[in-house]
Amino acid sequence: MLFTTIVLSALATSTLAFPFKEFEKRNGGHKSNDPQASLPECNADPVACRCPADSFYQTSSSYSFWPVHASEITRLTVNFLDAAWLGTTPERTEGNGTAVGAKRYLRTELPDSQKAELVMEELTELTLRPDGGYYSKFRMGDAPFWYEKKTPGKKGLIAGSWDNIDVRDINGMAYMLWDIHVCFMDLFDLSGFHESAMNNLTSILKAEGKIPQGAATIGPITF
Numbered sequence: 001m002l003f004t005t006i007v008l009s010a011l012a013t014s015t016l017a018f019p020f021k022e023f024e025k026r027n028g029g030h031k032s033n034d035p036q037a038s039l040p041e042c043n044a045d046p047v048a049c050r051c052p053a054d055s056f057y058q059t060s061s062s063y064s065f066w067p068v069h070a071s072e073i074t075r076l077t078v079n080f081l082d083a084a085w086l087g088t089t090p091e092r093t094e095g096n097g098t099a100v101g102a103k104r105y106l107r108t109e110l111p112d113s114q115k116a117e118l119v120m121e122e123l124t125e126l127t128l129r130p131d132g133g134y135y136s137k138f139r140m141g142d143a144p145f146w147y148e149k150k151t152p153g154k155k156g157l158i159a160g161s162w163d164n165i166d167v168r169d170i171n172g173m174a175y176m177l178w179d180i181h182v183c184f185m186d187l188f189d190l191s192g193f194h195e196s197a198m199n200n201l202t203s204i205l206k207a208e209g210k211i212p213q214g215a216a217t218i219g220p221i222t223f
C-alpha cells in the first residue's frame with residue numbers, strides 16, 4: 001500500500017503523471033464515491049435500500065409468544081382501525097379495518113415536534129391464516145411528512161415507514177412478529193413502542209382471564 005502510494009506520488013510529480021490520472025479516472029475519484037447510490041430507494045421490500053435525502057434507515061424486529069390460541073391475538077390486533085392495543089384511538093378512519101386500503105389517522109408525538117402531528121397509516125396487505133393467525137403489511141400513507149420542530153425554523157422529516165405483522169400458531173402458542181423499517185430524520189425508539197404494545201396484549205389477555213395460571217409468556221424480544 002505504502003509502496004503504491006510512493007510510486008503514484010512519484011509519478012504524479014514527475015513528467016510521467018499521465019498513468020496516475022488514468023488510475024484516478026478508473027477509480028471514479030475518491031470524493032464522488034457513493035457506494036449506496038446503486039441501492040434501490042426504500043419501499044415495502046425488506047432489502048438493503050437507500051433512504052431519501054435528510055433521512056436515514058432504521059429497522060427493528062420484535063416477537064412474543066403467548067400461551068393462548070393465535071386467534072386471540074388476531075381478535076385483539078387484526079382490525080387495523082382499532083388501535084386500543086397500541087394504547088391509542090385513531091382520530092379519523094377510512095375504509096374497513098380488515099380490508100386492504102383501510103386508513104387510520106393517529107395523533108403522534110414525533111422527535112422534538114412542536115405539537116402532536118396527525119400521521120396517516122394505510123393497510124396494504126392482509127392474509128388470514130387457517131391456523132387463526134394473519135399476516136399484514138401497512139405503511140405510512142402520507143410520506144414524505146415534514147413537521148415543525150420546537151426549535152424555530154427547524155423541520156423534521158418522516159420519509160417512509162413500512163410494517164409487517166405476522167401472527168401464527170406455533171406448537172399451541174400464539175406468536176407475533178412485528179418488523180419495521182423506516183426512513184426518518186431522527187432516531188426513533190421503534191422497539192420500545194413495539195414491546196410496549198406487546199406488553200399491552202399480555203395485560204389485556206390477563207385481565208380477560210385468557211392466560212392460564214402458571215403458563216409462561218415469552219418476550220417481547222427484540223433482535
Ligand SMILES: *[C@@H]1O[C@H](CO)[C@@H](O)[C@H](O)[C@H]1NC(C)=O
Pocket residue numbers: 084085086087088196197200203204
Ligand atoms: C397500552 O399501553 C399504553 C402505554 O404504553 C397505555 O397508555 C395504554 O393504556 C395501554 N392500553 C391498553 C389497552 O392496555
Ligand SMILES: *[C@@H]1O[C@H](CO)[C@@H](O)[C@H](O)[C@H]1NC(C)=O
Pocket residue numbers: 096097098099
Ligand atoms: C370488511 O371486510 C371484510 C373482508 O373483506 C368483510 O368480510 C366484512 O364484511 C367487511 N365489513 C364491513 C363492515 O363492510
